[in-house]
Amino acid sequence: MTHPPRVIVVGDVLTDVVAVLSGPLAVGSDTAAEVRLGGGGQAANTAAWIAAQGVDVTIVGAVGEDEAGRDRVAELDRAGVHCAVDRVEGAPTGTVIVLATDGERTMVSQRGANLRLSAEHVERALAAVPDAGHLHLSAYTLLDAGSRGAGLRALAAARERGLTTSVDAASAAPLRRVGAAAFLSWVRDVDLLLVNADEATVLAGGLDPAAQGRALSATARRVVVKRGAAGAVWVDRTAPVSVAPARRVAVVDVTGAGDAFAAGLLTAWLAGATPAAALNRATELGALAVSTIGARPRP
Numbered sequence: 628m629t630h631p632p633r634v635i636v637v638g639d640v641l642t643d644v645v646a647v648l649s650g651p652l653a654v655g656s657d658t659a660a661e662v663r664l665g666g667g668g669q670a671a672n673t674a675a676w677i678a679a680q681g682v683d684v685t686i687v688g689a690v691g692e693d694e695a696g697r698d699r700v701a702e703l704d705r706a707g708v709h710c711a712v713d714r715v716e717g718a719p720t721g722t723v724i725v726l727a728t729d730g731e732r733t734m735v736s737q738r739g740a741n742l743r744l745s746a747e748h749v750e751r752a753l754a755a756v757p758d759a760g761h762l763h764l765s766a767y768t769l770l771d772a773g774s775r776g777a778g779l780r781a782l783a784a785a786r787e788r789g790l791t792t793s794v795d796a797a798s799a800a801p802l803r804r805v806g807a808a809a810f811l812s813w814v815r816d817v818d819l820l821l822v823n824a825d826e827a828t829v830l831a832g833g834l835d836p837a838a839q840g841r842a843l844s845a846t847a848r849r850v851v852v853k854r855g856a857a858g859a860v861w862v863d864r865t866a867p868v869s870v871a872p873a874r875r876v877a878v879v880d881v882t883g884a885g886d887a888f889a890a891g892l893l894t895a896w897l898a899g900a901t902p903a904a905a906l907n908r909a910t911e912l913g914a915l916a917v918s919t920i921g922a923r924p925r926p
Contacts, residue, residue: 631897632760633683635790637749637781638670638768639741640688640703640712641721642695647880647920648728663920666702667723668741669797670765672883672922676890676912678707679924682897685709685759687752687781689744695720696740706923711752715740727880742773746780753784761897762790763889766797769813770805779813791818791897794847795889799825807831811846819896820847821889827852836860837868851906853888855881859910861902871906874914883922888913 645667646660666675674686686703690696692714699720700710721739725732753759762785768778785792794814796802802810807830814820820843822830831839840850840862852860854873861869891912895905919925 628898628900631682631894633685633756633758634674634677634893634897635685635687635753635756635759635762635785636670636674636677636765637687637762637778638765639668639721639738640671640686640690640699641666641668641723641738641741642699643667643723643725643882643922645725645727645880645882645921648726651728652726661920665921665923666699667725667883667922668721668765669767669795669886670763671699671703671708672886673763673765673795673889674708675703675706675923676887676916677894680890680894682894683709683758685711685752685756687711687749689713689715689740689748691718691720691740692716693720695722702923709756711755713740713744713748715743718743725882727882732880732882738767738771741767742771744768744774744777746776749777749781750784753781753788759788759790761793761893763793763795763893765795766810766814767801769810770797770801782814782817793817793819793821793889793893795885796820796822796826796830799823799829802826802829811843815846817847819849819851819893821851821853821885821892823853823885824855837862837870840868851892851909853885859888859906861906863902866902869902869906871903871910874910876914876918878917880920881917882920884913884916886922887916887924
């Protein structure tokens with residue numbers, strides 16, 4: 628095992644408003660909840676969890692020229708994340724309202740300044756961190772036309788610089804909107820593709836997880852299918868399938884669990900861990916994430 632190289636994470640920086648509901652949502656009426664406001668965004672969350680593992684990490688993203696944007700960058704700075712975050716004039720910092728209940732969460736999103744992330748900013752940010760060894764892309768950047776150029780440039784620039792690459796498929800609904808064929812063409816030949824069960828079904832059909840992984844390995848060199856309480860599956864083009872069970876913990880809030888999983892997986896894999904060991908670390912951090920409210924590691 629070696630110390631992982633610096634990781635560049637490209638994607639959304641958001642404000643999360645997380646409401647952990649006391650019971651089913653009473654539509655048209657009131658539902659009691661515990662509400663937290665703080666930093667969110669798939670890329671920013673993953674970067675924070677990577678930093679918490681003692682690995683150097685840079686976040687490349689965009690926020691508005693507003694108080695929320697300043698707060699989000701300050702939080703990441705305190706968490707040990709190097710911020711290459713553009714301040715976009717005339718656009719608000721993105722916000723997500725998260726309704727969490729019964730081990731599931733529903734998100735209502737305003738991506739705001741994240742839609743204005745530019746290929747030029749990504750190019751400058753990558754050039755400024757010559758010690759980077761890996762680039763991780765949140766696919767939200769690819770799934771909206773406004774930021775797609777930045778996501779595509781991030782992957783291309785990483786390859787030009789000899790970095791390994793990974794992509795988190797992000798969310799099933801926008802994947803359906805852009806279509807599996809288009810998305811898979813954008814992420815072709817990445818070193819590692821992370822998908823949850825719903826995303827795997829959108830991209831590979833209703834197969835069993837190992838078969839979904841094998842189908843997607845025609846596009847990505849390695850595929851990890853995250854299955855929540857059922858664990859995770861690692862499929863490599865040139866190696867046997869690895870399977871890991873989930874950790875058994877009391878679930879408080881699943882917000883950010885996939886981001887913590889990604890951070891654990893990447894830091895272990897980049898340090899030279901076997902697929903089984905990398906999955907083990909990923910499920911460990913995912914379990915830690917679901918046991919508390921919010922998407923970020925606690926100080």
